[in-house]
Amino acid sequence: MELEFLELTELRKKLDNKELSSVELTKHFLSRIKNLDKDYNSFVTVTEEEALKNAKEADDFINSPGENPFLCGIPYASKDLFSTKGIRTTASSKILDQFKPAFDATVTKKLKEQKSVLLGKTNLDEFAHGSSTETSAYGPSKNPWDTSRIPGGSSGGSTAAVAAGLTPWATATETGGSIRQPASLCGLSGWKPTYGRVSRYGVIAMASSLDSPGAVANSVVDLAHLAEIMSGQDEKDSTTSPVPVPAYAKNLSADMSGIKIGVPKEYFVDGMEDGVKQRVMEAVKHYEKMGAKIQEVSLPNTKFGSLVYAIVCPSEVSSNLMRFDGIRYGHTTKDAKDLMEVYEKSRAEGFGDEAKRRILTGTYVLSAGYYDAYYKKAQKVRSLIINEFKDVFKQVDVLACPSSPNVAVKIGGAKDNPLFGYIADQLNIPGSLAGLPALSIPCGFGRPSDGETPSLDGLPVGLQIIGPQWGEQIVFNAGFAYQQETDWHLKHPGLA
Amino acid sequence: MKEYPKSTEYKPVIGFEIHIELKTKSKMFGTAANNPDEKQPNTNIDEIDTGQPGTLPVANKEAIRLSALVGLALNCQIDEFSKFDRKHYFYPDLPKGYQISQYDQPISKNGYLDIEVNGKTKRIGITRAHLEEDAGKNVHPDGLPYSLVDYNRAGAPLLEIVTEPDIESGEEARIFLQELRNIVRYLGASDANMEKGTMRCEPNISVRQPGETNLPKYKVEVKNINSFKFAESAINYEIPRHIEMLKEGKTPKQVTMGWNEKDSCTVEQRSKEEADGYRYMPEPDLPILQFTKEYLDNLRNIMPELPTQKRARFLEEYKLPAADVENLINWKELAFYFEDVVSEIDEWMTQEAGLDRNQMIKLAANWCLQDFSALLNQQLINPSDSVVTAENFSELIKLIVSGKISSSAAKQVFKVMYEKGGDPSNIVEDLGLTQVSDEGAIAEALDKVIAANEKAVADYKAGMQKSFGFLVGMAMKELKGKGNPQIINELLKKKLNNTD
Numbered sequence: 001m002e003l004e005f006l007e008l009t010e011l012r013k014k015l016d017n018k019e020l021s022s023v024e025l026t027k028h029f030l031s032r033i034k035n036l037d038k039d040y041n042s043f044v045t046v047t048e049e050e051a052l053k054n055a056k057e058a059d060d061f062i063n064s065p066g067e068n069p070f071l072c073g074i075p076y077a078s079k080d081l082f083s084t085k086g087i088r089t090t091a092s093s094k095i096l097d098q099f100k101p102a103f104d105a106t107v108t109k110k111l112k113e114q115k116s117v118l119l120g121k122t123n124l125d126e127f128a129h130g131s132s133t134e135t136s137a138y139g140p141s142k143n144p145w146d147t148s149r150i151p152g153g154s155s156g157g158s159t160a161a162v163a164a165g166l167t168p169w170a171t172a173t174e175t176g177g178s179i180r181q182p183a184s185l186c187g188l189s190g191w192k193p194t195y196g197r198v199s200r201y202g203v204i205a206m207a208s209s210l211d212s213p214g215a216v217a218n219s220v221v222d223l224a225h226l227a228e229i230m231s232g233q234d235e236k237d238s239t240t241s242p243v244p245v246p247a248y249a250k251n252l253s254a255d256m257s258g259i260k261i262g263v264p265k266e267y268f269v270d271g272m273e274d275g276v277k278q279r280v281m282e283a284v285k286h287y288e289k290m291g292a293k294i295q296e297v298s299l300p301n302t303k304f305g306s307l308v309y310a311i312v313c314p315s316e317v318s319s320n321l322m323r324f325d326g327i328r329y330g331h332t333t334k335d336a337k338d339l340m341e342v343y344e345k346s347r348a349e350g351f352g353d354e355a356k357r358r359i360l361t362g363t364y365v366l367s368a369g370y371y372d373a374y375y376k377k378a379q380k381v382r383s384l385i386i387n388e389f390k391d392v393f394k395q396v397d398v399l400a401c402p403s404s405p406n407v408a409v410k411i412g413g414a415k416d417n418p419l420f421g422y423i424a425d426q427l428n429i430p431g432s433l434a435g436l437p438a439l440s441i442p443c444g445f446g447r448p449s450d451g452e453t454p455s456l457d458g459l460p461v462g463l464q465i466i467g468p469q470w471g472e473q474i475v476f477n478a479g480f481a482y483q484q485e486t487d488w489h490l491k492h493p494g495l496a
Numbered sequence: 497m498k499e500y501p502k503s504t505e506y507k508p509v510i511g512f513e514i515h516i517e518l519k520t521k522s523k524m525f526g527t528a529a530n531n532p533d534e535k536q537p538n539t540n541i542d543e544i545d546t547g548q549p550g551t552l553p554v555a556n557k558e559a560i561r562l563s564a565l566v567g568l569a570l571n572c573q574i575d576e577f578s579k580f581d582r583k584h585y586f587y588p589d590l591p592k593g594y595q596i597s598q599y600d601q602p603i604s605k606n607g608y609l610d611i612e613v614n615g616k617t618k619r620i621g622i623t624r625a626h627l628e629e630d631a632g633k634n635v636h637p638d639g640l641p642y643s644l645v646d647y648n649r650a651g652a653p654l655l656e657i658v659t660e661p662d663i664e665s666g667e668e669a670r671i672f673l674q675e676l677r678n679i680v681r682y683l684g685a686s687d688a689n690m691e692k693g694t695m696r697c698e699p700n701i702s703v704r705q706p707g708e709t710n711l712p713k714y715k716v717e718v719k720n721i722n723s724f725k726f727a728e729s730a731i732n733y734e735i736p737r738h739i740e741m742l743k744e745g746k747t748p749k750q751v752t753m754g755w756n757e758k759d760s761c762t763v764e765q766r767s768k769e770e771a772d773g774y775r776y777m778p779e780p781d782l783p784i785l786q787f788t789k790e791y792l793d794n795l796r797n798i799m800p801e802l803p804t805q806k807r808a809r810f811l812e813e814y815k816l817p818a819a820d821v822e823n824l825i826n827w828k829e830l831a832f833y834f835e836d837v838v839s840e841i842d843e844w845m846t847q848e849a850g851l852d853r854n855q856m857i858k859l860a861a862n863w864c865l866q867d868f869s870a871l872l873n874q875q876l877i878n879p880s881d882s883v884v885t886a887e888n889f890s891e892l893i894k895l896i897v898s899g900k901i902s903s904s905a906a907k908q909v910f911k912v913m914y915e916k917g918g919d920p921s922n923i924v925e926d927l928g929l930t931q932v933s934d935e936g937a938i939a940e941a942l943d944k945v946i947a948a949n950e951k952a953v954a955d956y957k958a959g960m961q962k963s964f965g966f967l968v969g970m971a972m973k974e975l976k977g978k979g980n981p982q983i984i985n986e987l988l989k990k991k992l993n994n995t996d
Contacts, residue, residue, distance in 0.1 A: 025982065045799065082550075083548075083550045085550070089549075091549070093917070099549070101543075101548065101549070101550070103548070105550060148557055159689055188625070200550075200552060201549070201551070201552050202551050204549040204550045205549075205550065207780075208780035208781050209780035234500055234553060235554065236554060237552050237781075238552070238553070238554050238781065238782050238783055239780075239781065239782075239783065241553075241852065315777055316777075316780060317896075319582055319584060319593075319594060319775075319777060321593075322584055322592060322593025322594055323547045323549070323592045323593045324549075324593075325586060327588045327645070328547065328548075328591065329549075339588070343586050352622070363775065366584075366776075366777050367773075367775060368773070368775075369778070371775075372776070375777060379778075386740065392993075434840040456802050482901035491604075
């Protein structure tokens, strides 16, 4: 198999055996980025110089006696929302175009401590506002399975880069589907952690009560290893939990006998692509064959999820974006007559349309007189959704459903596609509001509803597995079991 | 809404918003130092205080503890749950574009503070006390076309205390503020220094029409007050202004005024903003605060003696005049020092017979409040910063009451003690200030004086009392200032009456 699609455990072995040096591996990916990324636009910044320096250091470490950290010398890419000290961090927004953070995000720091090699920063929807990367100030990323199509988003740069073999894995973040949906559209394994499992410190905030930093990779085994490294309580993030982090990778079990899998009927809706529905139901049947017990469950409050999100998310966004005022960092207007104009023009020039839309909505719903009617009521409904999940997890161990109602749409096609939006939100938003852990794993291919036949038999379809709070292990086990039996995760786009 | 008894007079209605900067090592939500004395701009800052993207707040446990302690001392209700909220507005000194504050679930609410006004107890209601972060400071360099921002203060823990509109005069306001300052100082919660800005107060002033039982429909906020005296003056300036307008049938405008120290008047600053624009929302980055019964019981157990209790004890136990007690209580460090001196006095009582405890305590209080205070105030330092130990202080008092040195000699000794430190009996010896109480020596000196000042003696006998003082002075001079004045007086009187 090609070096670029090897699992992390394979890379670890090769580095430990000195079959391969970190510098060689890093150069391999850097040259792929250089040659191929013009087609995918998955990187905003490539950190070639630092990467080679870090790879050399990792090699020195590997060549000295003692055990190597799991990620030592292994390259990765980071969604450009994770602060990287001294390295440009844009959130794909013009307002942070030349911004270099003075500190590392906790996740960045943990990966540095592992002696990982950062290849660069990946594209996203501006401030993660979107699910296609089309709101990026640096243009959309392209889906490596069909470059006329979106890679999904907001973590679309990360998924495009991994799917194209430009990096072995990448960091990503979720607020309402931003890992699961692009992982699904790019045929990757993506992990959305339990809220509070991975520190948000240094990850530029979108909606603070929902943001969950995670990862995309080529397999669930990779994700289990990454989860062990990225998780844990952080004294700098009060919303992280002291719940201990299990040895996810070591504990992986493919034994599905007696595992109860719930199939929520509200997650299979009209308008969903046939290919998606069929592949996901086939996957569910596969679990039954492996000994799992399948039962239909109902989550009737699902329909309120996107409504709650439509209030909570822009409220928090409007608040979190207040700090971009042109005073201390980021874009400052060049022609302000007074202080008010510094604010107005810097923000008008720096923010894209989607950010402005969310600021307007959020500002409106938080205004005096509307707060109780919108925000407060939304929080109450959110509690109902949380409790509904709690109840359903008394009956089943995990839930299985699609990650996205459709395969990748054409760039520019999202606007006219009704699936994009409401139905897509139904699948991802409730779990986000409840802060639950979830995976998206590839489960086959489906034909897009626009009828155009791309390469192969269609485009990747993602199976979503949702677990109870802190239930990462059972979610990983379910994903691992499936990947032991199937080879969908080993399929890669036919690249040039 | 509050209802008031009917009155035939114009009644001032005053409430306060008071901000107290809590004395913690680090800031409210970050790890940078919380040091109000830092002069170099933008040195006590980190990524959190400047609102860098991706940063998150972590609440300072000590600030929460101090807030709860102040709440308990102000007889407040502390609910089990409290939370932080975001208050949004744009201003360069506000790094995140929102202030983390508390909106609908403050740590403390529904309390009160009793104050003494002209011998009567008056209860001032405390509406709420909530915890928030301070902003930085905008600096406008003279004559330059830009402004600068200093974020040293940004993120400092701030306790905002809001009172009920129970205050009715400038005097009540001053006494209330003083007592509140004393409480937070006694708790070690804050330096509460009005001049330095670690305590800031803004009165909301209005006046009720005669017969009106509701709160007035307007209020005037006064800012830029940096002493208790100015608070009193600003209120005393505003009240007649309101009454005059009300008499003319007008309602004073709802505005924010600033106190102008130079002209002793208030000046309109800007029209009052509507509070609606802040778009409060719960702070999603911070968990809910929980105050368990155990936590609050622990605080109650460690609650130190508060000014009210100390005041009562000083009056009762030390029998000091009320004015002296007040002055001691108002200077926490001096009050504590004084008590150390009293302990040392008690030590002397066990060692030497014939000492009068009450007399010594009274004298110690005088010395604390006069000579010692004057010297400390010159240097703007506290008793504990001086080299005068309570032990040496009490010994000086003992030397005075036992007649070993005169009061004027004591002043010289104290000056040396203050400048160099040391045992007063050694200093007395070094300076040769031991008082002459030997009647023989004094009589000898008096004979000389009487012989040399025939005219003065004659004048005294003719009824001129002034001459007596002159002769005492001459005798003191003869004794090089060390004569015991009481004995000089007695003997001189005897001698003059016997020289017929």
